[in-house]
Amino acid sequence: MSKQHFPQASILGYPRIGRRRELKKALEAHWAGTLTEQQLHERAFAVQQQNLERLVQLGLDPANGSLPGDHAYYDQVLDTLVALGAVPSRFAEVLSAPLSTADAFTLARGDAQRAPLEMTKWFDTNYHYLVPELGERTTLRANPAGLLENFTAHARAGHTIRPTLVGPISFLLLAKAEEGAARSGFTPLHRIDELVEVYAQLLAELAAAGVGWVQLDEPALVTEAGARHAVPGGLAERVYRQLSSGPRPALLVTTGYGTAGQLTRPGEGLGVLARAGVDAVQVDLVRGVAPQPEFLGQLQGTTVVAGIVDARNVWRNHLGASLIALRALRQAVTAAGGRLAVGTATSLLHVPHDVALEGNLPEGLADWLAFADQKVSEVLTLATGLEHGEDAIARELVATERALAARAAYPGTTVPAVRERLAGLGEQDLQRPDEQQRAAAQRAGLQLPLLPTTTIGSFPQTAEVRAARAAHAAGTLDDQGYRRFVEQEIARVIALQEELGLDVLVHGEAERNDMVQYFAENLDGFAVTEHGWVQSYGSRATRPSILFGDVTRPAAFTVPWISHAASLTGKPVKGMLTGPVTILAWSFVRDDVPLQTSARQVALALRDEIQDLQQAGIRIIQVDEPALRELLPLRAAAQPEYLRWSVDAFRLATGGAAAGTQIHTHLCYSEFGEVIGAIDALGADVTSIEAARSAMEVTADLKSFGYRRGIGPGVYDIHSPRVPSQQEIAELIGTALDSVDRQALWVNPDCGLKTRGYAETTASLANLVAAARQVRADQLAAI
Numbered sequence: 001m002s003k004q005h006f007p008q009a010s011i012l013g014y015p016r017i018g019r020r021r022e023l024k025k026a027l028e029a030h031w032a033g034t035l036t037e038q039q040l041h042e043r044a045f046a047v048q049q050q051n052l053e054r055l056v057q058l059g060l061d062p063a064n065g066s067l068p069g070d071h072a073y074y075d076q077v078l079d080t081l082v083a084l085g086a087v088p089s090r091f092a093e094v095l096s097a098p099l100s101t102a103d104a105f106t107l108a109r110g111d112a113q114r115a116p117l118e119m120t121k122w123f124d125t126n127y128h129y130l131v132p133e134l135g136e137r138t139t140l141r142a143n144p145a146g147l148l149e150n151f152t153a154h155a156r157a158g159h160t161i162r163p164t165l166v167g168p169i170s171f172l173l174l175a176k177a178e179e180g181a182a183r184s185g186f187t188p189l190h191r192i193d194e195l196v197e198v199y200a201q202l203l204a205e206l207a208a209a210g211v212g213w214v215q216l217d218e219p220a221l222v223t224e225a226g227a228r229h230a231v232p233g234g235l236a237e238r239v240y241r242q243l244s245s246g247p248r249p250a251l252l253v254t255t256g257y258g259t260a261g262q263l264t265r266p267g268e269g270l271g272v273l274a275r276a277g278v279d280a281v282q283v284d285l286v287r288g289v290a291p292q293p294e295f296l297g298q299l300q301g302t303t304v305v306a307g308i309v310d311a312r313n314v315w316r317n318h319l320g321a322s323l324i325a326l327r328a329l330r331q332a333v334t335a336a337g338g339r340l341a342v343g344t345a346t347s348l349l350h351v352p353h354d355v356a357l358e359g360n361l362p363e364g365l366a367d368w369l370a371f372a373d374q375k376v377s378e379v380l381t382l383a384t385g386l387e388h389g390e391d392a393i394a395r396e397l398v399a400t401e402r403a404l405a406a407r408a409a410y411p412g413t414t415v416p417a418v419r420e421r422l423a424g425l426g427e428q429d430l431q432r433p434d435e436q437q438r439a440a441a442q443r444a445g446l447q448l449p450l451l452p453t454t455t456i457g458s459f460p461q462t463a464e465v466r467a468a469r470a471a472h473a474a475g476t477l478d479d480q481g482y483r484r485f486v487e488q489e490i491a492r493v494i495a496l497q498e499e500l501g502l503d504v505l506v507h508g509e510a511e512r513n514d515m516v517q518y519f520a521e522n523l524d525g526f527a528v529t530e531h532g533w534v535q536s537y538g539s540r541a542t543r544p545s546i547l548f549g550d551v552t553r554p555a556a557f558t559v560p561w562i563s564h565a566a567s568l569t570g571k572p573v574k575g576m577l578t579g580p581v582t583i584l585a586w587s588f589v590r591d592d593v594p595l596q597t598s599a600r601q602v603a604l605a606l607r608d609e610i611q612d613l614q615q616a617g618i619r620i621i622q623v624d625e626p627a628l629r630e631l632l633p634l635r636a637a638a639q640p641e642y643l644r645w646s647v648d649a650f651r652l653a654t655g656g657a658a659a660g661t662q663i664h665t666h667l668c669y670s671e672f673g674e675v676i677g678a679i680d681a682l683g684a685d686v687t688s689i690e691a692a693r694s695a696m697e698v699t700a701d702l703k704s705f706g707y708r709r710g711i712g713p714g715v716y717d718i719h720s721p722r723v724p725s726q727q728e729i730a731e732l733i734g735t736a737l738d739s740v741d742r743q744a745l746w747v748n749p750d751c752g753l754k755t756r757g758y759a760e761t762t763a764s765l766a767n768l769v770a771a772a773r774q775v776r777a778d779q780l781a782a783i
């Protein structure tokens with residue numbers, strides 16, 4: 001069978017939330033009951049249509065399959081689950097295939113009896129997907145209705161979209177074994193043959209309905225043997241041979257987020273898919289390695305889609321360099337019997353819609369940036385350049401060179417004083433006094449009880465708090481009025497904590513819209529956007545800051561709030577900082593200096609802040625690193641180097657703290673097994689860590705690692721409004737005491753409380769304090 005030619009220019013996916021977050025608003029209105037399901041469908045369709053119209057306006061062909069059909073109300077993994085009819089057994093009582101939109105929301109949000117599907121980060125990004133649950137008998141049944149309806153509706157409006165699904169291998173590798181199923185050694189991948197049948201059926205139905213192209217995303221193909229999501233050798237070939245052989249639309253298989261197959265043989269994985277029969281294969285040239293001619297083999301007319309435009313960062317593409325790379329690749333691909341097309345490295349889901357929406361960026365910055373819409377234009381420009389030569393895109397090439405030169409020459413890009421300070425650092429700057437000395441000084445200075453209780457930092461962000469911050473940002477509340485408001489809020493939170501009887505207090509973080517953006521706003525070298533929203537999960541989006549220059553700290557910025565809190569109580573107040581890795585992980589970072597250089601710069605700014613906090617008399621300082629695990633490279637070979645510099649950045653930030661200053665850190669959002677060594681190497685005196693949902697598993701891991709310093713495994717899950725009982729918390733503390741020395745154990749929630757309401761927060765914390773007191777008394781009695 002001769003292969004279909006994939007269009008010369010396309011993108012793998014586009015932001016789904018809408019230029020003004022229309023989809024978010026519609027979803028939330030629907031969940032709140034003010035929008036019917038029909039109205040939700042209409043609004044969502046309108047958002048999709050607006051996006052498609054925009055893409056056509058930017059130059060994508062509306063008819064040849066270059067328009068992505070990656071719409072999802074909540075998550076693309078969830079939609080794939082729906083299309084496969086893979087209803088998790090624990091929902092089988094209330095849901096059955098074919099699943100409706102309402103059913104999908106039940107899976108995503110849970111119901112009174114059932115917790116929602118687990119959510120976890122999509123590869124090394126800040127996007128969260130819902131984790132499918134599969135057992136030996138989970139039903140699998142093709143459910144093409146949603147895909148077909150969507151395709152047909154858009155076709156009627158003149159847009160031929162390319163329906164997109166997560167591919168079978170990635171779907172199973174990202175799924176988890178159903179509880180109970182895990183015991184017999186079952187893994188979801190055992191179901192691959194049945195699942196491939198279901199995909200084959202879906203493809204057949206799509207083909208019958210006139211769908212021209214389907215995109216199957218197989219990012220798991222970039223992981224390696226031994227990794228968490230490892231793909232067994234030979235599997236991709238077998239699966240795609242089978243999928244290619246039946247009746248089907250033309251197939252594009254994407255492998256974004258790295259290099260498919262073995263890193264040492266770039267191009268081999270691509271060749272395998274090509275020979276298996278798929279029509280087009282996309283490769284990630286940004287995070288991955290360019291295919292080498294000797295590994296490609298015969299491509300048999302396959303289109304190779306060169307993912308050359310970065311879809312995870314916001315910088316303008318260096319068109320000239322890209323064109324050179326594309327030409328070299330075209331030569332290799334053509335020699336191997338393939339064709340070359342141009343695309344993005346991954347879906348543009350990871351970047352905001354449009355730079356043109358921004359009105360308040362620092363001078364010049366807009367011209368250096370490319371959000372989704374600009375990236376679409378870049379893909380089109382590169383495709384034109386590749387086909388018709390440089391002259392055809394001369395204007396764009398010149399504009400790019402000019403922007404890059406202006407960026408390099410901008411005074412904030414390289415700040416000599418920062419570079420000199422970095423160059424002067426040595427190992428001694430990362431070193432704190434030895435542990436025993438620290439422990440003794442802190443014991444004497446802090447006088448904490450056994451099993452000290454504390455919280456992770458933020459208190460509920462009420463509508464009032466958000467309104468005051470918005471009024472201040474809009475200029476309707478002046479600085480003084482705002483300061484007074486935040487100080488009152490701090491006083492309220494301090495009084496509440498005293499009343500509850502917590503041992504180490506926090507100021508509550510009312511002044512922070514977001515734990516990263518607040519730091520970006522107060523450090524030079526970062527810019528914040530107005531409309532730069534990026535989907536994080538479901539209806540939630542974050543607005544990452546943009547790091548564009550060397551980092552400096554114009555003035556102490558947390559000190560006034562923390563000292564105010566400390567002035568109101570006799571108890572220790574914990575200063576609250578966000579760590580260097582997390583600040584970078586949740587921002588768009590520079591592409592002109594190594595990430596570790598930026599991490600050291602941020603660390604120095606935090607080091608100065610810690611100095612100032614100490615000077616103000618603050619004796620406990622927490623440096624949050626919830627994203628430490630998130631940036632861990634997918635490739636094992638790259639992990640040690642990352643862990644070295646990320647740990648060093650934390651140590652640089654905290655290395656100036658005196659022996660008597662207790663440094664805390666906080667980690668959440670992940671499985672920590674793989675990075676326990678790094679957590680230990682951070683050297684924090686106390687580490688609070690998410691643990692309630694995994695029944696304190698992490699404490700056992702820490703024990704077997706030999707971790708000995710303070711540890712606060714979270715004893716209640718703050719992601720749900722449920723109030724844990726005193727008994728339940730006491731039991732969790734008991735479990736933790738099986739692995740943790742009582743002198744080292746702290747009692748705290750899993751994470752910050754800012755998304756919670758006051759009623760449940762107060763009740764939960766009261767139970768937490770009571771439970772700690774109960775166990776404390778038992779322990780003291782046993783001594």
Ligand SMILES: [Zn+2]
Nearest residue numbers: 626668751752
């Ligand atoms: Zn947290």
